[in-house]
Amino acid sequence: MNEQQLSQTARSCAGCGVQLQSERSDLAGFLPESALLRDPVICQRCFRIRNYNEASSVAVDQDDFLRLLSSIGSTDSLVVHIVDLYDFEGSLISGLQRFVGNNPVLLVVNKIDLLPKAMNVNRLRNWVQKQAKAEGLRTVDIVLCSAKRNMGFEHVIDALERYRGDRDVYVVGATNVGKSTLINRLIRDYSDMERELTTSRYPGTTLDAVHIPLEDGKAIIDTPGIVYTTRMTEVVPRSFLGSLLPDKPIKPLVYQLNSGQSLFIGSLVRFDFVEGDRQSFTLYISNALNVHRTKLERADALYEDHRGELLGGPTREELEEIPAWTRHSLRVPRGSNKDLFISGLGWIQVNGTNGAMLDLYAPKGVKVMLRDSMI
Template sequence: MEELHCIGCGSVLQSHDPKKPGFIPSSALAKSDEDIICRRCFRLKHYNEILPIEVTQDDFYEIISNIGETDSLVVMIIDIFDIEGSLIPQINKLTNHNDCVVLVNKRDLLPKSVSERKLLHHLRKILADSNLRPLEIFIMSAKRYHNIDTVMEAISNISGNRDIYVVGATNVGKSTFINTLLKSYAASSNDIITVSEHMGTTLNVIKIPFDHNYIIDTPGIYNDHQIGNYLSPESLKIITPKKEIKPRSFQLNPQQTLFINGFARIDFVEGPWTSFICYFAPMIKIHRTKLSNADDLYKNRRFDVLKYPLQEESFALIPHQLQIPTGKHDLILPGLGFITIIGPAKIIAHVHQKTMPYIREALI
């Protein structure tokens, strides 16, 4: 019997194990049609509820490494709001050095005044530092259709008659991008691939005929240092921006602290009075206090004042000492956002134990 696949996540449909990908009750499977979806995708689509399933990180890497056995165009999507956190530096090796185009998604999250020329300059440097040298780099917004026509024309010309594999870390917008293409160029009025804010929605490859070849959606690769991998769905909603980020500016003296909800803490230890311009999702609350009060506040008021992520019992903040050079630089809190600081400044960034803060030239 021919295998049937869930049109939403790509899993092989099966009725024997509810904990495995692709589960669907046998009664529903008997009524199947070409648009059938598994129980997990059904619950996700209609109730925004994600059911736990057993998929390992090795499963994802094995799927991606199969691209290396083909002659294809690899389209890697990264998140403009979490550039370094959503990179896959090993993508060239995993795909056996197939041609690669990089799409930088979610342009709509940054202020409209930001120069795309300046963004591209920074992006080329960041990619080069990770030994990534794509044929082309494009800035786009799959959700808002920004630059989609240019992107589609470019990847169509570059791919020729080759298949196009869309790859990326979890939650960068791969499935949203493919749905946008289908709506724009294939007269599709509805989302075909399941899209959600939850990490790891796509579980297997989803192969869609397009022109004379296929566009193939792949599962998102888990980067261990993405904070979203360690948060509950409720906390993930808080940290995930859905519209243009409005900068929030704080003028700080040394010996002051900023709490980013309970997700992170930034101590301004030494330096002249300066600006901390924060770029985080609107639902994230920023609380300023004296450094001398910070420990007590975190210990005794984190659940009410700081809105500590309640369901993350193992959530712990680890301090990292950093020196902001003279001039304008960004302090990156992977998966959360960034703070533009005018240095020099000595800071201590307290972040989730699996993530690592770092400094880059100011993006904005």
């Protein structure tokens, strides 16, 4: 949308007040230029909510998002924090508790459909509770669900009824956690959308949230998703996201490795088993990614000659736009059960208990860590 067009019509959305733009459909305020003559002029996100009971995800940078979180602390609300089980540490909002004050936090863990069906749900809930506590997050409850597959959503509704009381509900989360899918379900099952959209503009920021009215006069406040650049999903070309993000249950890949062997995961990550007894490693990653095993002594030459081709992943030209690798040297203690977590990609479960020395090469800035095994 050019300046002349904007001067002839509204510069802000009549539904949520956000500044309008037509360059980026994934950012707040987007509307196609063909919708410029619509009366009233509203962004695509508000149009979908108003006409189709459907919200789309938008994103903001961390500074704007933290200012919004700070404003929640002065309200009396239920905070629903949606995280992606597949990228748990990468999608958990660090320090959320100090921003939302004494407001109760309901942790909704989405995408459980991606894990093997034999997964013990109670064990998984205990793991989530432990990880959340380690991050300083106090929760009134934890709900596991898959908004996309309609698994466990009734438990989300039950939890909202149990903990909301006479409060508004703020829904917060990172991008790509399935927040918009869950919001869409809430709109259909929990809201009276015959009422007009209202605008929420917070002091000190240009960020706008959308109020979705409830029958008792309160609202679900849909906040834009925060972008964490520490996730692989923010590093790879957008055209490659379909291969990186699984959309059906993962089939774990098990590799028996001797020390001195390496695995390449789609030209994006290199995993070296540097030292330790022969043991197995289980990869929980998208099954659309190529995995290639080689000897450690050949790994450098193999990557140089075949990245983006034999090794799979983004093309050689696209890889040039991705930050150079950083090496993470990690020691797995004896007698421990650990995952090597790569944010936005998945994780590698270390199945031996005799300890191991590992090197993991990933694009600079991508979060890599050892954690207690999820499975």
